[in-house]
Amino acid sequence: MKTLHQFDTVMDSQTVFRKLLEAMSNPTRTVSIQAQQEKLFGTYAALLALGMTLLDNEVCFSVCGDVALRDSLQLLTLSQTADDTDADYIFITDPQKVLAALVKAKCGTLVDPHQSATLIIRDNGIPEHSLMLFGPGIDGTAEYTCSKTIYQTLVLRDEQAYEYPTGIDLIFVTDTGDVTCIPRLVKRRDSKWHM
Secondary structure: OOOOOOOOOOHHHHHHHHHHHHHHHOOOOEEEOHHHHOOOOOOOHHHHHHHHHHOOOOOEEEOOOOHHHHHHHHHHHOOEEOOOOOOOEEEEOOHHHHHHHHHHOOEOOOOOOOOEOEEEEEOOOOOOEEEEEEOOOOOOEEEEEEOHHHHHHHHHHHHOOOOOOOOOEEEEEOOOOEEEEEOOOOEEOOOOOOO
16 A cells, blocks of 8 residues: 655656657647656546646646645645636646636736646546647647547637637646647647637
């Protein structure tokens, strides 16, 4: 029985960060943080691994009402919580709460588009929806097969009609540590938004 987290805040965080960069740079690629998340325990080990990589005392986060996750992230990262409207990172354990978070999340400004929120969404769905993506990190267009959660999140994000180059970055993670990232400027081909 594990009694203490074995996640190394330096080495493991660097490994997870490099994998996040790989996934953000290659929007249809899935990377695995399974080895790092196995060093944590609890229901949301993969989310905790991402939290321990991205959060510190200079950023804030929200958890869409998940008190247990909030308490764990605060204890492990010393980061402070905030409302969805102000949070730098929004952790979502229930896909039904994605729309409410998207509507409230900050999307950056024309001068500082990078000051937007990143949604980190727990997704254990089966890849069953096919779509075409285009944007940075994709040569032309790329066919992508994804879960219902990812598909619906992209549709909802496109409906927000962010002005270029503003928007919201998305990170999807499974309980087994598979991570997929969709940066704010990557869009669905069938969306109404055009470059």
